[in-house]
Amino acid sequence: MKKYLVKRLLQIIPVLFIISFVVFVLVYMAGDPVALMLPEDASESDREAMRAALGLTDPFYIQYFRFVGDLVQGNFGTSFRYNQAALPLVLERLPATFELAAASMVVATLMAVPLGIYSARKQNSLVDLFITGGSVLGKAMPNFWLGILLILLFAVNIQVFPVSGRGTIVHMILPAITLGTGIAAEMTRLIRSNMLEILNQDYIRTARSKGVSSNILVYKHAFRNSLIPVVTIMGLQVSHLVSGALITESVFSWPGIGLLLVQAVNGRDMAVVQAAVFVIALLVIVVNLITDLIYRLLDPRINYS
């Protein structure tokens, strides 16, 4: 187990290396920031002095190493829009995003687990067709459009929920449903196929043949065993969760890291873009690692090599 953990932690290094390299190359290609930093009437010698002071005249690889050195120290530069260090700006948005992500996962699980199990039990029935069709529709429908429709229905036509913002639990309902349904669409499908596979296994057939009732069979024998893949499925949804959060936060003006990142990209606020991208990437990697570990703890059949 320890060996496996070390191996996984070591695998993170090339990932971080690639992200840092890609981001650096892009920012390097973006051109000269000095023009934006000095007043219009600055002379060419002033610009040269500024470039030298910032180290922009150094060779490519030296600039890259300096960039990585800054990253390791958590120094992403200053946001010109907020005029403060970028990293704390990003970190203070984290609680809002965690809150939304957790609520969406709850919504997704509450929808996907019962629906997935039910449609597997009644395979090829009308309800199954309806649920499977619904999950395809959920995949085809853009997440943000669902958000807009929910606002239209529940915040504009029947005014039960607020249109946007964060504060009370009521603010959280529409964004959590928006993000949660998108994830539930994929999850339902996976749980259904998982459950179908388990229901066709020998030990279930044996239990059925000795007269175990259908409910006990499903919930005690099959569902417990289908939980293990469900953990992996939830882990797989992290990527969806991130891209979904970016857009859902923008639809509902939810003050999380996704909204901050989108605004920073729009405003070309590179320090914030870099900080947000690194923080999100690191989070995704950590969450994936944790789900992987849980999966291994739950299923003793997997060896740690």
Add this chain to the structure above:
Amino acid sequence: MQGNAEAKTVGTIGQAVRKDKATGGFKRWCHLLWQSKTGTVGFIIVLSVVLVAIFADLLVPHDPVENNLSDMLAPPFWMDGGSAAYLLGTDNLGRDILSRIIVGTRVSLLVGIFSVVLAGIIGLLVGLAAGYYGKWVDTILMRIVDSFLAIPSILFILVVLAVFEPSIMTLIVVIGLTNWVSYARVVRSEVLSVKERDFVRASYSIGTKDTTIIRKHIVPNIISSFIVISALSVATTIILEASLSFLGLGIQPPDVSWGAMLTDGRNYLATNWWIATFPGIAITITVLGIIFLGDWLRDVLDPRNYFSKKGGA
């Protein structure tokens, strides 16, 4: 040639396939398509969207980008104040929504198809190299692929869009350059299994060149799963483009995008619901059609699925 070798190994099933193929390509496909309801629906939707995109200029009732302030915010024709001139109403600048949806098919398909072609070509080459040559080539390439897969591609896309001016071209290139990794993975694993099959080994043993083996034996055998992922990735790319354009990071005016239309509509939700509703329906139907067609292709192109379905399992 290689079809012969396969038919012999697979036996009667293989012969049945060959006989099927012999009795006529086009007719057989039509028959297969007609057997699947969702496949037929998907095909009809995709065909219509493609035709609309091609003939958009002939189909639009109004100029999709010209402002017409005297007719702004007109409702759809069935509502009070609506007229047959603007079937789906007009937006805040008096532009005809139906015309904009028709023109919007072009952007969606352009970005969807070309970024998938780009991603597919890179992914195919990388996957072939990693799977066929193995050893250190495989190790290095797959390490890179895994690193890209470890983080959501939307992050790379956003960094690029923060640096470069967004346009149709930028979107195609950036989506293509971030999505090739999933192809590389699938192609590699398919190559690994095909490579060990007898007809490939036989070909290798008589001294056929690597490039010839790849072209004649490997590629034809992995192409069907390649087509299936491509179809489904066109669907996800269309949603991605719409999302980015909705965030203001994708297609910029005067180009018309369904996603950007939804941004306009969001500000008028309280009073003019139609602006933010119809483009969303257009996206959903298009994507649904592509998913249906993709699923059907998967069933038909993979003989294992085809026969298990026929067997009534």
